[in-house]
Amino acid sequence: MAGSLALAGLGLVALAPAAQAGTVTATVHCTLPAGQGESEGPQDITVELTPATAAPGDQVTAKVTLGPGPAKSTVTLDDVLTTPTIDLAMRGGASGTVTVTGAEVPLDVVTGESPPIPPYEGKFTVPASADGKVEFTVSKMISYTKLFGSTFQTVCNVVAGGDQTVAELTVGGGTGDQPTLNVGSPSAYTGTEITLTGTKYAPNATPSAQLCQADGTGCNALFFSSTNLAIDGSGNLSGKAKLATNVPDGDYLVQVADGAKSATAPLHVSKFVPSGDPVWDALSPASGPVGTVVQVSGSNLPPNTAVRLNGVNASDGLESGSKNYTTTGDGKLLPSPYTISTANTTNIRATLIATPGSPRYLLPFSVAAGQDSQGVNVTFAPGPLSMSQAGNAIDFGSATLNGQAQTLNGSLNQVTVVDARGGNLGWSLTGTMTDLVAGNGTDKIPAGNISWTPSCAASPGSISTVTSGTPGALGSAPSTLCTQAADSKTTGGSFTADAAMKLTTPEFAAAGTYTGTLTLTLV
Structure with missing residues (x-):
C-alpha cells in the first residue's frame, strides 16, 4: 500500500547561528546489567549543539554520535528497544550537569559486538544562571533497554579524558517572556x-x-x-x-x-508507606446471582503492588479463577471487577502477591438462589490495514539564491494508519524520496538533501503501541516513519504519523521551481 506527496518550491528562512560540534576520545568504564560483567576502553563521542548561542531558559538541541564502545553484548537479539542518554557536565559560564535523552529505538544486537546505537538527538534547558561561554564535557552515558518485560541499565562512566571539551555554547540575555x-x-x-x-x-x-x-x-x-x-x-x-x-x-x-x-x-x-492494616471497602454489590460482577476496592495498601482476587467457599476453597490488579502509587485499589461464577461462593479473597506472609482478606458475598443463565456470543471478521493522509503536497516555500546553502523547514501532512485486522501482526510505514527536478528537466537537488524527524502516536482506544522512525536523510532506500511490532497478544488501533522536514539547498542552482515525490508505503 503506498501513497505519494509532491514537494515543490524552495524558501529562504533566517538561520540560527551555526551548530557547534566536537569529538573527544574518552576512556569509559561500563557496567552491564543482570550480572553480565564490566568492561573498560576508549570510545569516540561527538556532540553537536544547535543553536550555538542561546539565552537562559532556552532549549538547545544536542546531536550525539557514538563510536563503538567497550561494552559487548552477551546475546544475539533483534529489535531490542533502547533509549540512550548522555550526561554533560558544564563549566565556565555555568555549572552542574544536563542530561540529553534520545528517542527509543529498536536495536539488533550481536554476541561479542558493541550495541549499534545510532546518532540521536535530545534537548536540554540552558540553566537560568548561565552567562557567557559554557563548555561541556562528557561524564556518563546510560542506555535503558526493555527486555522480557523489564528495563535494564548499561552505565558507562568516563574514567579518563573527562576534562576534554566536547561542545561549547554562548549564553546571552533573555529573549522575551519566559513560560x-x-x-x-x-x-x-x-x-x-x-x-x-x-x-x-x-x-x-x-x-x-x-x-x-x-x-x-x-x-x-x-x-x-x-x-x-x-x-x-x-x-x-x-x-x-x-x-x-x-x-x-x-x-x-x-x-x-x-x-x-x-x-x-x-x-x-x-514512596507511599501504609500505616496500620489495609482498609477494604464493602463489595459492590455484596449479593446477587451467579454471574454478578462485583467491584473490589480498598486503601492503605502497599503502593504499586499486585493484588490477587479469588472466589472462595465457606471452607476457603477456590470456586473461581484468579484476577490480578495493581494498587496505585498512593496505596489504593481502585474499583476492580470480579465475576461470581459459582453458587457456592461465600467470599472474595484478596491476597497481596508480592508481600511475604500476606494475610488472606475475605470480603463477604451472598449468592441469591434461583437463577438461569444464557450464553452470549459475537463474531468479528478481520478488517483491513489502511492509511490516509491529510494532504498530498509539502511546500518548502521560496528562496533567493545567495551563494550559500540554506535550510528550509516543512511538515509532512499527517498520515493516519488504521489496523483493524484483529490479529497479532505488525506493520511498517516507510518513505522513499526522488530527487527534486527543476522545470528545465535537467537541474536537480539530490533526494538526500531532504531529511525528516518522525513523530508517531497511538490514538485513544488503540490496543498496541507505535514506534517512531529514526531521524535522518531521505532517498531511494526506504526510511522508516513508523512501525508497530508483532506481538503474542492482539494488536491494532489507529495511529498518527507526523514528521518535521528540512531541505538543505545547494549553494548554487538553476533558478526556478523544483519538484519531487515522497512515496509512503504501508506493509
Missing part, C-alpha cells in the same frame, strides 16, 4: 499522576516533561512513565504526568519544555 509552570500539589507519591498547568508557552507546541534534581541538573524524562500534556493556541499548558515507580525519595524540579523554552516547578516525591 510559567504550576504543579497541582507540592508533593506526590511515586507511581501517581500529577496535574500540570502553565502559561506563555509557544502556542500549539508539543510539550515534553522531565524530572530534574533540585538544582536543575540531571533532568530525566524516564522518571515519568507517561505524560498527557497539551499546549493550546493561547500558549496555555494543561494535562497530567505519571511519576515512575523507581523515582528515589527527594526534592525535585518538574521541567516542561515546548521545544524552545522551558519552565520548572518544585515537587517533593516519596
Whole structure:
C-alpha cells in the first residue's frame, strides 16, 4: 500500500547561528546489567549543539554520535528497544550537569559486538544562571533497554579524558517572556499522576516533561512513565504526568519544555508507606446471582503492588479463577471487577502477591438462589490495514539564491494508519524520496538533501503501541516513519504519523521551481 506527496518550491528562512560540534576520545568504564560483567576502553563521542548561542531558559538541541564502545553484548537479539542518554557536565559560564535523552529505538544486537546505537538527538534547558561561554564535557552515558518485560541499565562512566571539551555554547540575555509552570500539589507519591498547568508557552507546541534534581541538573524524562500534556493556541499548558515507580525519595524540579523554552516547578516525591492494616471497602454489590460482577476496592495498601482476587467457599476453597490488579502509587485499589461464577461462593479473597506472609482478606458475598443463565456470543471478521493522509503536497516555500546553502523547514501532512485486522501482526510505514527536478528537466537537488524527524502516536482506544522512525536523510532506500511490532497478544488501533522536514539547498542552482515525490508505503 503506498501513497505519494509532491514537494515543490524552495524558501529562504533566517538561520540560527551555526551548530557547534566536537569529538573527544574518552576512556569509559561500563557496567552491564543482570550480572553480565564490566568492561573498560576508549570510545569516540561527538556532540553537536544547535543553536550555538542561546539565552537562559532556552532549549538547545544536542546531536550525539557514538563510536563503538567497550561494552559487548552477551546475546544475539533483534529489535531490542533502547533509549540512550548522555550526561554533560558544564563549566565556565555555568555549572552542574544536563542530561540529553534520545528517542527509543529498536536495536539488533550481536554476541561479542558493541550495541549499534545510532546518532540521536535530545534537548536540554540552558540553566537560568548561565552567562557567557559554557563548555561541556562528557561524564556518563546510560542506555535503558526493555527486555522480557523489564528495563535494564548499561552505565558507562568516563574514567579518563573527562576534562576534554566536547561542545561549547554562548549564553546571552533573555529573549522575551519566559513560560510559567504550576504543579497541582507540592508533593506526590511515586507511581501517581500529577496535574500540570502553565502559561506563555509557544502556542500549539508539543510539550515534553522531565524530572530534574533540585538544582536543575540531571533532568530525566524516564522518571515519568507517561505524560498527557497539551499546549493550546493561547500558549496555555494543561494535562497530567505519571511519576515512575523507581523515582528515589527527594526534592525535585518538574521541567516542561515546548521545544524552545522551558519552565520548572518544585515537587517533593516519596514512596507511599501504609500505616496500620489495609482498609477494604464493602463489595459492590455484596449479593446477587451467579454471574454478578462485583467491584473490589480498598486503601492503605502497599503502593504499586499486585493484588490477587479469588472466589472462595465457606471452607476457603477456590470456586473461581484468579484476577490480578495493581494498587496505585498512593496505596489504593481502585474499583476492580470480579465475576461470581459459582453458587457456592461465600467470599472474595484478596491476597497481596508480592508481600511475604500476606494475610488472606475475605470480603463477604451472598449468592441469591434461583437463577438461569444464557450464553452470549459475537463474531468479528478481520478488517483491513489502511492509511490516509491529510494532504498530498509539502511546500518548502521560496528562496533567493545567495551563494550559500540554506535550510528550509516543512511538515509532512499527517498520515493516519488504521489496523483493524484483529490479529497479532505488525506493520511498517516507510518513505522513499526522488530527487527534486527543476522545470528545465535537467537541474536537480539530490533526494538526500531532504531529511525528516518522525513523530508517531497511538490514538485513544488503540490496543498496541507505535514506534517512531529514526531521524535522518531521505532517498531511494526506504526510511522508516513508523512501525508497530508483532506481538503474542492482539494488536491494532489507529495511529498518527507526523514528521518535521528540512531541505538543505545547494549553494548554487538553476533558478526556478523544483519538484519531487515522497512515496509512503504501508506493509
